Amino acid sequence: MVAFRVLAALNSTSIVPAAVACAASEASRGALLVGDVAEGIKASLRRLVAMGRDAAAVIVAETFFVGLFILLGMFDLDHA
Secondary structure, eight states, X not given: OHHHHHXXXXXXXXXXXXXXXXXXXXHHXXXXXXXXXXXXXXXXXXXXXXXXHHHHHHHHHHHHHHHHHHHHHHHHHHTO
């Protein structure tokens, strides 16, 4: 967490070259994606089924909401 704050502060002062900041941004997105996938793989399908339909509905709704949020953000960035 400390390293993140230091890097964010350096980026805010424009000390970091734009090419390096862009590469670091892409790397962080990839790391976030890998982390999300790893968290999803960790979930046990058997346990999810055992929790019942209500829990499954919440998971499906949450997944739909996150996907919609991302799509709207992509749409907004393309038309900014």
